[in-house]
Amino acid sequence: MSDDKLYDRFGKQMPPGTILFREGESGKEMYVIQSGRIRISKQVRDVEKTLTTLGPGEFFGEMAILNNKPRSATASVEEEAKVLVIDPKTFEAMVRGNAEIAVRMIKKLSARLQEADEQIENLLLKDHNSRVVHFLSAMAIRQGQQVDGGTLIDISVKDLASKVGLEVEPVNEVLNKLIRAKLVRITETGLLIQDPSKLREFLEFLEMKE
Ligand code: CMP
Numbered sequence: 001m002s003d004d005k006l007y008d009r010f011g012k013q014m015p016p017g018t019i020l021f022r023e024g025e026s027g028k029e030m031y032v033i034q035s036g037r038i039r040i041s042k043q044v045r046d047v048e049k050t051l052t053t054l055g056p057g058e059f060f061g062e063m064a065i066l067n068n069k070p071r072s073a074t075a076s077v078e079e080e081a082k083v084l085v086i087d088p089k090t091f092e093a094m095v096r097g098n099a100e101i102a103v104r105m106i107k108k109l110s111a112r113l114q115e116a117d118e119q120i121e122n123l124l125l126k127d128h129n130s131r132v133v134h135f136l137s138a139m140a141i142r143q144g145q146q147v148d149g150g151t152l153i154d155i156s157v158k159d160l161a162s163k164v165g166l167e168v169e170p171v172n173e174v175l176n177k178l179i180r181a182k183l184v185r186i187t188e189t190g191l192l193i194q195d196p197s198k199l200r201e202f203l204e205f206l207e208m209k210e
Pocket of ligand 1: 027051052060061063064070071112
């Protein structure tokens with residue numbers, strides 16, 4: 001089916017701030033993002049913590065269908081989004097009818113698990129410097145984009161803080177140190193790691209200290 005036909009049948013457009021579902025609710029639909037950004041978050045004590053933000057081509061809401069469990073997190077629209085809403089029957093028909101879809105989902109789910117493992121390792125580091133440098137280093141390898149002057153990571157300081165379990169202020173302090181040491185630059189499109197191998201050497205040094 002063409003993208004337009006898929007959208008006519010399953011599509012939904014939503015403005016920023018829309019809550020698609022909340023953690024703990026029961027839910028039977030999964031979603032595929034066609035455009036925009038969706039925030040996946042969890043309430044930790046009184047604070048809403050971002051687990052991740054997802055963009056075009058990514059899917060979410062599959063866990064409740066696969067495990068028959070309540071929603072494990074809240075999904076909200078961060079940037080005006082178009083999504084395909086897939087009911088369990090369609091989902092099953094898609095997976096049964098096309099092994100490629102199942103393989104792509106397994107790959108995506110294992111990448112998510114790898115990311116979660118990295119995050120556990122990160123949160124076990126006590127020192128703020130190590131957490132930020134460890135995260136940037138892993139992200140540069142996993143999804144860094146090679147550009148003039150280094151490796152670009154598409155993440156805001158706010159999301160970075162959320163990923164490493166710190167407030168924005170201490171993360172800014174670490175970033176300022178990295179900027180002064182010419183390891184990182186803040187650009188309009190994200191954080192530029194000027195030399196990822198030097199950043200890894202710095203991480204080894206911090207780990208030795210810790
Ligand atoms: P579900 O539990 O149905 O609802 C919340 C959704 O958020 C979940 O399915 C996943 O699709 C998604 N999700 C939960 N945890 C993560 C994570 N760590 N990274 C990416 N997506 C996640």
